Amino acid sequence: MSEKSKMASRHMVAQALMELAREDETIVVVTSDARGSAAITKFFDTFPERAIEVGIAEQSAVGIAAGLALCGKKVFVLGPACFYSARAFEQVKNDVAYTGANVKIIGVSGGVSYGPLGSTHHALHDIAAFRAIPNMDVILPSDANQAYAVVKHIVNRERPAYIRIGRNPIPFVYDQPSFEIAKGYVLRNGSDVTIIACGEVVWHALKACEILSKEGVEATLIDMPSIKPIDEEIIIKSARKTGKVVTVEEHSVHGGLGEAVSAVLGNNFPVPVEIIAIPDEFPVTGRQEEVFSHYGLDSVGIATRVQAFLRRLSHGR
Amino acid sequence: MEQTKMLKKKAVQIRKMVLEMIYRAKSGHTGGSLSCVEILLSLFYGVMQIDPKNPKLPDRDRFIMSKGHSVESYYAVLADLGFFPVSDLESYCQFGSYLTGHPTTKVPGVEVNTGALGHGLAVGVGMAIAAKIESAGYKVYVLMGDGELDEGSVWEAAQIAAHYRLDNLIGIVDRNRLQISGDTEQILKLENLEQKWTAFGWHVIHVDGHDIERLIDTFKGLPVERGKPHLIIAHTIKGKGVSFIENNKDWHHKVPNDEELRMAMMELDERLKELDAHE
Numbered sequence: 001m002s003e004k005s006k007m008a009s010r011h012m013v014a015q016a017l018m019e020l021a022r023e024d025e026t027i028v029v030v031t032s033d034a035r036g037s038a039a040i041t042k043f044f045d046t047f048p049e050r051a052i053e054v055g056i057a058e059q060s061a062v063g064i065a066a067g068l069a070l071c072g073k074k075v076f077v078l079g080p081a082c083f084y085s086a087r088a089f090e091q092v093k094n095d096v097a098y099t100g101a102n103v104k105i106i107g108v109s110g111g112v113s114y115g116p117l118g119s120t121h122h123a124l125h126d127i128a129a130f131r132a133i134p135n136m137d138v139i140l141p142s143d144a145n146q147a148y149a150v151v152k153h154i155v156n157r158e159r160p161a162y163i164r165i166g167r168n169p170i171p172f173v174y175d176q177p178s179f180e181i182a183k184g185y186v187l188r189n190g191s192d193v194t195i196i197a198c199g200e201v202v203w204h205a206l207k208a209c210e211i212l213s214k215e216g217v218e219a220t221l222i223d224m225p226s227i228k229p230i231d232e233e234i235i236i237k238s239a240r241k242t243g244k245v246v247t248v249e250e251h252s253v254h255g256g257l258g259e260a261v262s263a264v265l266g267n268n269f270p271v272p273v274e275i276i277a278i279p280d281e282f283p284v285t286g287r288q289e290e291v292f293s294h295y296g297l298d299s300v301g302i303a304t305r306v307q308a309f310l311r312r313l314s315h316g317r
Numbered sequence: 318m319e320q321t322k323m324l325k326k327k328a329v330q331i332r333k334m335v336l337e338m339i340y341r342a343k344s345g346h347t348g349g350s351l352s353c354v355e356i357l358l359s360l361f362y363g364v365m366q367i368d369p370k371n372p373k374l375p376d377r378d379r380f381i382m383s384k385g386h387s388v389e390s391y392y393a394v395l396a397d398l399g400f401f402p403v404s405d406l407e408s409y410c411q412f413g414s415y416l417t418g419h420p421t422t423k424v425p426g427v428e429v430n431t432g433a434l435g436h437g438l439a440v441g442v443g444m445a446i447a448a449k450i451e452s453a454g455y456k457v458y459v460l461m462g463d464g465e466l467d468e469g470s471v472w473e474a475a476q477i478a479a480h481y482r483l484d485n486l487i488g489i490v491d492r493n494r495l496q497i498s499g500d501t502e503q504i505l506k507l508e509n510l511e512q513k514w515t516a517f518g519w520h521v522i523h524v525d526g527h528d529i530e531r532l533i534d535t536f537k538g539l540p541v542e543r544g545k546p547h548l549i550i551a552h553t554i555k556g557k558g559v560s561f562i563e564n565n566k567d568w569h570h571k572v573p574n575d576e577e578l579r580m581a582m583m584e585l586d587e588r589l590k591e592l593d594a595h596e
Contacts, residue, residue, distance in 0.1 A: 028450070049450055050450065052446060054473075054477050055476070055477065055480075057473040057474075057476075057477065059439065059470045059473060060439040060442070060470065060473040060474045060477055062439075063436055063438075063439025063440045063442070063443065063470070063474065064439050064440070064442050064443035064446065064474075064477070065443060066429065066439075066440050066443060067429075067439070067440040067441060067442060067443020067444040067445075067446070067447065067457075068443040068444070068446060068447045069443075070428060070429060070440070070443070070444065071379075071443070071444050071447030071448070071451075072375070072447070073447055073450075090433055090436075091436060091439070091470075094430055094431075094432070094433050094436060095429065095430075095436055095439070095440055098421070098430045099421075099422055099429050099430040100422065101429075
């Protein structure tokens with residue numbers, strides 16, 4: 001868990017795909033002029049007949065992926081999360097999910113990875129969008145190791161999935177690759193508050209726990225890469241222990257991890273929930289870490305919000 | 318010749334089934350379903366390598382009903398072939414039926430869920446690429462409406478198909494010249510369709526979309542040009558087979574009332590008698 005060694009998840013996703021393709025001839029990747037962003041140039045060079053370039057045409061990329069899958073291929077579509085969760089949304093809904101085609105959409109450069117480029121290039125609605133489609137898994141790995149494990153795991157699930165990763169090098173949360181669908185991972189145990197996070201803010205949440213600990217607050221931290229299906233049991237169990245839950249995500253406050261966790265708790269064991277996410281606005285532009293800092297998604301911001309939440313609760317509000 | 322005679326009669330019978338389905342369900346897309354009957358019969362009876370008893374045969378030819386709203390004639394043809402019992406057509410659009418108002422893979426023989434326009438060609442491109450990867454011999458047929466060509470996604474897929482030299486992909490346009498609001502050329506000018514598809518790298522063939530013999534010959538003669546996807550512009554009449562439904566935009570999704578159904582059936586029965594008399 002060294003802060004010094006960093007890696008962008010896309011490189012480990014690409015490595016996992018290379019390994020899979022060597023063993024399994026049915027693996028095919030499709031991209032829309034995004035082989036660089038998706039780090040799959042080497043895949044194109046190694047398996048040219050199983051690497052389909054469609055040009056800047058995300059709708060067709062998904063439709064074509066569905067056609068390939070319906071003919072027995074295990075298809076991974078890779079390209080910017082912002083375009084696959086918006087422009088190609090109807091193809092994902094109908095051609096992939098409704099038909100039940102075994103296509104995995106890897107949305108790269110998700111969230112505010114492309115911070116300075118503006119909201120056309122942000123994907124802060126993707127969890128909400130894909131969660132609302134039946135028959136879709138929605139997964140946000142928290143580091144490159146987990147991203148690798150996600151690809152190796154979901155290839156054996158014969159159903160559609162959306163996996164969002166970022167663009168930039170990020171610190172490792174895990175030393176070893178490990179992932180199972182519908183499983184949350186306890187990174188830290190504490191009895192004062194439960195923090196549930198997903199994706200690239202998990203590392204920041206981990207650092208926030210260290211700050212909180214110095215301030216006398218011991219938090220349980222759960223990494224929840226699998227947002228749909230979600231690990232209900234671990235959420236309820238932890239809420240029973242701490243009585244209050246904070247969620248952290250690089251996504252709109254609407255329809256993401258926070259609302260998914262709130263629904264589980266509301267239906268099973270209601271406790272106060274604080275959702276830390278991007279507010280309902282087109283965000284300020286800046287590098288990812290600047291945007292995180294602005295909206296309190298970095299370690300200091302998360303610790304500050306958790307403390308404020310705890311104070312509010314202790315004052316009975 | 319025997320096959321053509323049989324299919325000509327079958328075309329009338331399928332039209333009767335279509336109208337009965339729509340009348341019973343009080344829902345459906347009459348005009349476009351009637352315009353593509355001969356196209357479907359030619360492909361499913363005269364051209365495609367398929368086995369209704371084994372609908373998932375790996376090397377089967379693929380058909381995609383991209384104009385998913387023309388589902389009634391599609392279901393009627395699949396049922397007639399034995400993909401599922403003809404009696405199930407009575408449940409068309411009824412609560413809980415697997416025979417929904419647009420095709421889904423719950424229906425044996427259906428390859429992909431359609432209904433949103435402009436999706437089928439890209440899926441067909443994916444299937445045709447899969448066949449190329451496997452060096453498999455199957456062909457992929459995608460039936461589109463002419464109004465559907467308004468969708469930009471069609472042209473994306475057309476461009477990609479030509480880039481990948483998919484001569485195992487056959488697009489068919491049911492060129493009945495009407496969409497829901499009226500004349501295709503007045504809603505959004507499509508012509509010159511041949512020049513457009515040719516410019517996109519396709520080999521284009523015009524055919525009378527109600528001439529079963531010509532349709533079968535055309536399909537069997539493909540590919541005409543190696544390394545190119547082929548587009549068949551099938552010139553048809555929307556509502557074909559029932560005089561008061563033909564070429565009338567109002568019948569895009571109009572449901573016949575008792576009297577209209579009676580008149581339509583009378584006309585179709587007359588046609589059957591004529592065909593019998595010619596034998």
